[in-house]
Amino acid sequence: MRSVEEQLKVIRRGVVQICEEGELREKLARGKRLRVKLGVDPTAADLHLGFTVVLRKLRQFQELGHQAVLIIGTYTAQVGDPSGRDKSRPQLAEETVMANAEKYLAQAGKVLDLSRVEVRYNGEWFKGMKFMDVIKLLAKSTVARMLEREDFSGRVSAGVPIYLHEIVYPLMQGYDSVVVGADVELGGSDQTFNLMMGRDLQRDAGQEPQVCITMPLLEGLDGVRKMSKSFGNYVGINEAPKEMFGKIMSVSDEMMWKYYELVTDVALEEIEEMREGVTEGGLHPMEVKKRLAGEIVRMYHGEGAAREAREEFERVFSAREVPSEMREVRVVPDGEGRIDVVGLLVKNGLASSNGEARRLIGQGAVELGGERVKELRVVAPREGEVVLRAGKRRFLRVIIERGGTT
RNA sequence: GGGGAGGUGGCAGAGUGGUCAAUUGCACCAGACUGUAAAUCUGGCGCCUCACGGCUACGGAGGUUCGAACCCUCCCCUCCCCA
Numbered sequence: 001m002r003s004v005e006e007q008l009k010v011i012r013r014g015v016v017q018i019c020e021e022g023e024l025r026e027k028l029a030r031g032k033r034l035r036v037k038l039g040v041d042p043t044a045a046d047l048h049l050g051f052t053v054v055l056r057k058l059r060q061f062q063e064l065g066h067q068a069v070l071i072i073g074t075y076t077a078q079v080g081d082p083s084g085r086d087k088s089r090p091q092l093a094e095e096t097v098m099a100n101a102e103k104y105l106a107q108a109g110k111v112l113d114l115s116r117v118e119v120r121y122n123g124e125w126f127k128g129m130k131f132m133d134v135i136k137l138l139a140k141s142t143v144a145r146m147l148e149r150e151d152f153s154g155r156v157s158a159g160v161p162i163y164l165h166e167i168v169y170p171l172m173q174g175y176d177s178v179v180v181g182a183d184v185e186l187g188g189s190d191q192t193f194n195l196m197m198g199r200d201l202q203r204d205a206g207q208e209p210q211v212c213i214t215m216p217l218l219e220g221l222d223g224v225r226k227m228s229k230s231f232g233n234y235v236g237i238n239e240a241p242k243e244m245f246g247k248i249m250s251v252s253d254e255m256m257w258k259y260y261e262l263v264t265d266v267a268l269e270e271i272e273e274m275r276e277g278v279t280e281g282g283l284h285p286m287e288v289k290k291r292l293a294g295e296i297v298r299m300y301h302g303e304g305a306a307r308e309a310r311e312e313f314e315r316v317f318s319a320r321e322v323p324s325e326m327r328e329v330r331v332v333p334d335g336e337g338r339i340d341v342v343g344l345l346v347k348n349g350l351a352s353s354n355g356e357a358r359r360l361i362g363q364g365a366v367e368l369g370g371e372r373v374k375e376l377r378v379v380a381p382r383e384g385e386v387v388l389r390a391g392k393r394r395f396l397r398v399i400i401e402r403g404g405t406t
Numbered sequence: 407g408g409g410g411a412g413g414u415g416g417c418a419g420a421g422u423g424g425u426c427a428a429u430u431g432c433a434c435c436a437g438a439c440u441g442u443a444a445a446u447c448u449g450g451c452g453c454c455u456c457a458c459g460g461c462u463a464c465g466g467a468g469g470u471u472c473g474a475a476c477c478c479u480c481c482c483c484u485c486c487c488c489a
Binding site for chain 2: 159160221223233251252284290293313358362364375376391392393
């Protein structure tokens with residue numbers, strides 16, 4: 001096992017806060033394998049990059065020889081974590097949660113070494129609790145303490161309801177720590193309160209309190225709000241390579257550094273060098289961003305896919321050519337040899353309504369075979385293939401067939 | 407239980423009888439430019455229609471009115487104060 005200082009160097013990368021670092025140092029110095037807990041609620045079936053920030057930290061602990069304890073919050077997911085939310089989370093049905101949990105775990109395996117992870121489902125201990133047990137748990141905290149939280153107090157002043165079950169959530173998460181005897185718990189910075197609750201409950205139970213390590217929340221593609229499925233600003237780790245690559249290219253130049261630090265293994269020193277290179281003008285931000293996109297795609301899809309995704313991106317966006325693959329449809333022109341572009345766009349999902357399709361044409365966003373479409377119906381070549389393009393990203397290969405005997 | 411405030415487009419938030427498919431901001435889409443699906447600028451942004459126009463929509467259900475997001479009744483939901 002590496003020295004305490006070496007371990008700390010790895011652990012510190014990208015963290016917001018270690019509470020308390022002194023305690024962590026002590027625990028490490030004892031040389032024992034630490035039990036490092038991460039709780040996840042399988043509220044959705046897909047993992048995204050934002051979530052890998054904290055998963056990767058867990059992975060780093062694994063690599064340092066510690067025991068990763070992954071809590072799948074089958075029970076807490078049914079309550080709904082109020083953290084950082086400006087409204088209540090929907091409560092999920094047990095079947096949904098269990099189905100999600102399975103998919104979740106499979107995806108977490110892309111980051112963690114699952115063979116060395118202790119996986120626990122918190123339904124295991126919550127399911128059998130008696131009401132009186134719940135009451136006893138509730139008696140461990142106070143309303144005032146809960147209202148210290150900014151998300152709760154914010155909701156109070158904004159007039160958004162807070163339901164009582166949401167108040168219980170932090171206690172549940174804290175109780176998980178007691179059950180598994182966590183030495184360290186990881187979480188996003190919005191989890192700080194919940195993590196601290198673990199410390200309180202552990203102390204109350206006569207355990208040594210866990211060290212809480214919080215990670216920054218990764219902003220999504222909009223660069224403003226945290227990455228989240230519900231904001232639609234996420235990059236799923238199961239997404240197709242070229243989709244993933246393109247999405248990462250839409251991260252703003254300023255934000256990409258944070259992505260480098262939090263979701264890649266590129267050394268901090270190297271990131272700093274690149275940043276200086278860009279500031280001084282010798283290094284092109286687009287190149288740096290392409291590398292970022294490549295690094296990330298490689299992690300989840302491999303080297304080959306990363307290269308292809310990059311080539312595809314350069315072809316479509318830099319060279320403005322058409323993608324290598326796209327959907328194909330066959331159309332037969334009408335009696336006058338024209339095709340209905342609007343209908344084609346809508347039927348194939350390139351536009352969501354006829355109105356939008358017309359608008360796109362009006363805005364000059366639609367091309368057929370490289371020619372800008374100006375009419376709603378257009379004279380088509382007699383036969384053969386042409387590419388229909390709507391905007392920068394939507395393509396369709398159209399195979400014109402010879403009109404019948406009409 | 408009593409009193410007060412409020413529920414508007416993906417979100418925030420105007421509008422309080424016709425001039426409202428509904429100001430504005432964000433998000434989103436497109437164009438221009440470019441160095442990228444960055445940034446910036448410009449335009450667009452319910453559905454049907456080439457268009458004229460029509461239809462559906464302002465928590466839900468009724469009602470008043472020539473006409474309602476706006477007025478009335480009931481219902482549902484939320485917040486605040488008091489008990």
